[in-house]
Amino acid sequence: MYYSGPNLQAALVNDAGEVLERRETAISPDTMVQQIAAVARELGSHGDVSALGFGIPGLVNRQTDVVIVSPDLPTGIRENLHKALTEATGLRVELENDANAAAYGEFKVGAGRGSHNIFYMMIGNGIGGAIILDGKLWTGSSGFAGEVGHITIDTEGLECVCGNTGCLETVASAPSIVRRARERLNRDSTSSLSRLGLKKGFTADDVAHEAKEGDDFALMMIERTGKYIGTGVASVINLLNIERIILGGGVMDAGDLILNPIIQEAKRRAFQPCFEATKIVAGKLGRDAITVGAAMLARDALAS
Ligand SMILES: [Zn+2]
16 A cells, blocks of 8 residues: 555555555545555455555654654654554554655566666655665665655755755656746746646646657756756766666656656766666556555565
8 A cells, every 4th residue: 555645545466466456545644544444454355465565655664663754644643553554454564665665566576577786766746765785675774765856966956845955856856847847937938838838737747748749848848857867866876886777656657758868867977887787767567666565565574
């Protein structure tokens, strides 16, 4: 399962990582545990459920199973979420940061299959990252490794939610793409010819869609976003000399339109021997990455 307030995305996943059933529902913070347990029971009526994997945006201490930071969860529930879910469902529960869960999913049954070391980047409403070394999630000395969205890209840039300025997330997350597009539409008269200018409340998905339809302005916005991401990717390549970098999250729905500029920019900026040793690919699990990955974490926790 994956909770990103207020939506719960749930799936019944078999041992091979295939999705058999899906449920999506809005849940309220006050009754979230009961509602999650009800969805688990519902899915359980379609097949034997042996464990529950749960991904959330935020930081999870995997030693204590305590949620340290999560803007989507009410304060009262963070510390006890794992225990409450275990009690309410009667299942073994694995709680994990969403990017870590998605990385594990791609590693086990998606674009990372067959590799030993991967870096996963999830580019959506925020930008998260995860590192798998020698087949295991490497979460750092206190569980928070891989925060690639908070790598500084522009020292003169905007303030980020983390308190730093000019983080990758402030230019390449979905809301940042919309903000940059809007700013440009406002100040540049030629860009007002873009079809995006006709839509009031457009989203990052709309920008990607118009780019695919051949809108020059939308295409330029996607390419520039790709350049920012590629700049971050180059740093990751230099730092880790990693086998594969897998890019997922909603922003990657733009497909090759964004993947190609990411690869080009990473090539331009990374140390060449490191770049040549790294494959940069799009994720294969799409929007199921977190739910499937959480399920695979639960599957493997049961087996260990
Ligand atoms: Zn930041």
